[in-house]
Amino acid sequence: MTIQLNGKTVTLPQEVATVQDLLSHYQIENRIVIVELNKEIPGKEQYETLLLNEGDRVEMIHFVGGG
Amino acid sequence: MSSRYSRQERFSPIGIAGQEKLRDAHVLIIGAGALGSSSAEMLARAGVGKITIVDRDYVEMSNLQRQQLYSEIDVINKNPKAVAAQKRLEAINSDIRVQGIVADVNGMNVEDLVIGKALIVDAGDNFETRLIINDAAVKHNVPFLFGACVGSYGITFPMIPGETPCLHCLMDHLPAQNLTCDTAGVISPIVQLVASYQVTTALKFLTGAKLSPLLQSVDIWNDENAKIRVDRLKKENCKTCGNNPSFPYLSFEGQTKTEILCGRNTVQIRPGVARILSFEELGRRLESLGCEMTVNSYLLSCSFEGRRVVLFKDGRALIHGTNDITEARGIYNRLIG
Numbered sequence: 005m006t007i008q009l010n011g012k013t014v015t016l017p018q019e020v021a022t023v024q025d026l027l028s029h030y031q032i033e034n035r036i037v038i039v040e041l042n043k044e045i046p047g048k049e050q051y052e053t054l055l056l057n058e059g060d061r062v063e064m065i066h067f068v069g070g071g
Numbered sequence: 072m073s074s075r076y077s078r079q080e081r082f083s084p085i086g087i088a089g090q091e092k093l094r095d096a097h098v099l100i101i102g103a104g105a106l107g108s109s110s111a112e113m114l115a116r117a118g119v120g121k122i123t124i125v126d127r128d129y130v131e132m133s134n135l136q137r138q139q140l141y142s143e144i145d146v147i148n149k150n151p152k153a154v155a156a157q158k159r160l161e162a163i164n165s166d167i168r169v170q171g172i173v174a175d176v177n178g179m180n181v182e183d184l185v186i187g188k189a190l191i192v193d194a195g196d197n198f199e200t201r202l203i204i205n206d207a208a209v210k211h212n213v214p215f216l217f218g219a220c221v222g223s224y225g226i227t228f229p230m231i232p233g234e235t236p237c238l239h240c241l242m243d244h245l246p247a248q249n250l251t252c253d254t255a256g257v258i259s260p261i262v263q264l265v266a267s268y269q270v271t272t273a274l275k276f277l278t279g280a281k282l283s284p285l286l287q288s289v290d291i292w293n294d295e296n297a298k299i300r301v302d303r304l305k306k307e308n309c310k311t312c313g314n315n316p317s318f319p320y321l322s323f324e325g326q327t328k329t330e331i332l333c334g335r336n337t338v339q340i341r342p343g344v345a346r347i348l349s350f351e352e353l354g355r356r357l358e359s360l361g362c363e364m365t366v367n368s369y370l371l372s373c374s375f376e377g378r379r380v381v382l383f384k385d386g387r388a389l390i391h392g393t394n395d396i397t398e399a400r401g402i403y404n405r406l407i408g
Contacts, residue, residue: 010288010297034349036242038286040299063297065288067242069198069408070221070252071106071265 008061016056024051026062036067075166076118089278090118096277097121099184099213101176101204102194103152104128105257106218108140109266110192110273115160117274121168122160125184126152127175127397137259175397176200178321181207190276191215192269196251197404198242199320199327199342205230205238206318209311214276218269221255223292225265228285228301229272235284236305237312239320253376253405254356261291319344329396338390338399346386348407353382376402 006015020029023046027033039046040063046054056062080090098119100107103126111124130138130145130152140159141152157171174180176195185191185207193216195201201217208215208230215230217238230237268287276282284302289295310317319325325343332339350371357364357373364373371382379391380402388407390399 010295012295034352038241038299038301038304045299045301045303063299065226065286065297065299067198067226068219068221068224069196069201070255070257071102071104071194071196071219071262 005056005058007056007059010063021055022052023054023056026056026064027051030064032064032066037064039064079117084280085274085278089274092278093118093274094120096189097123097187098190098192098273098277099188100124100192100194101184101200102126102196103138103140103156103171104134104194104196105137105252105259105262106220106266106269107152107192107194108138108156109263110194110270111156111160112139112163113266113270114192114273115164115167115169117270118164118167119273119277121170123170123172123184123188124153124156124160125172125174125176126156127173128152128401130155137257137262175400176203178203178206178323178326182211182321185211185213188213190273192273193217193219194266195219197408199344201238202242203320206311206320208232209237209316210318210321216269216272218265220261220265221252221257223258223261224288224290225261226286226288227265227268227272228287229276229282231276231282231284232312236301237309239311240304240306240309241286241301243306251405251408254353254360258292261289264289264291327400329400331394331396332389336392336394338393338396340388340390340399340403342386348382348384348386350382350384353407375406378402380406382407 020026023039042061076090079085080087096119098114100111103124114122129149130141132146140156145155151173153171153173157169160169181203191208191213209232212232217228217230219226286299286301288297307313310319327343328341330339350366354366362373362375373380381389388403390402393399
């Protein structure tokens with residue numbers, strides 16, 4: 005599946021089906037992350053069940069603490 | 072008329088009127104590390120009339136790669152960053168007043184620092200301090216320009232009390248664990264970029280321009296960026312900015328507690344808010360740094376910055392080989408974030 009992630013076209017491996025899978029794929033599932041899917045911000049409790057679709061526009065921002 | 076700010080005054084969104092507003096402003100910068108160095112220098116050169124910069128640390132050789140206010144002499148003399156920063160900023164601009172304060176910002180002293188400031192620029196190195204500042208900023212109605220970076224990645228968000236969600240709305244709990252500049256490294260360009268976003272927002276706010284409630288991230292090495300409008304994430308029941316605020320990070324219970332264990336040359340650190348550490352991830356990173364380490368199901372023991380550190384799953388830590396609470400908290404924040 006191909007999506008727009010943070011403004012770039014990204015092809016995801018087949019096992020990435022949900023928002024949660026996407027976070028795991030980028031190894032940020034243990035961080036504080038805000039995800040916008042097609043201009044909506046889903047609640048964290050939806051990540052496990054919310055399926056990604058071809059052409060979805062995803063913005064994904066994870067928090068870091070350095071400075 | 073002095074020509075000092077002529078180029079900035081010719082920039083029409085600021086102009087002479089905006090320059091006068093900058094001159095009359097008092098800005099607080101919390102942290103005088105990489106982000107703090109960069110923001111402070113830009114704000115001082117821009118002619119912000121009064122700058123207070125707070126930091127608990129002293130200058131080390133590994134800072135010089137990016138912390139632009141310092142030089143080798145500061146390392147040799149182990150100068151506190153707040154003191155070295157004040158000296159350098161005064162040399163850059165003698166028109167303005169600079170106050171460097173050597174202190175660890177916590178729930179007990181943060182309100183005194185925040186009251187009376189036009190704006191707070193975030194230049195901290197850990198989440199807990201940011202949530203403490205966030206509480207004080209909302210309570211005293213002072214905007215707080217969040218900024219952070221690690222590696223080549225950084226994020227910014229302007230928190231305006233009463234308008235935008237606060238930091239507490241965006242992260243309803245402390246992250247279990249963070250990448251820190253001391254474990255994952257950092258390059259100078261992302262520091263300069265994040266500080267540039269923060270200072271631009273500061274100049275806009277101080278001169279009366281409108282701000283957008285955008286959470287932004289940038290990865291300068293991988294050429295990626297993201298923006299999310301987060302105004303819809305403001306929570307009515309937020310304990311900091313909601314209808315019935317309790318400002319949890321300003322309370323004694325919400326504070327990280329430190330104590331010197333008598334006769335053991337050890338400092339114990341207990342986080343005020345429970346967190347669950349992932350030893351697998353931390354262990355991998357420590358391994359890549361070549362840190363000697365032992366892990367079992369209850370604790371991780373490692374050698375970090377010359378001290379033996381024992382971490383428990385709930386975030387509690389023992390820092391052996393020191394009785395210095397400030398040093399121990401610094402090590403803890405650099406390790407866990």
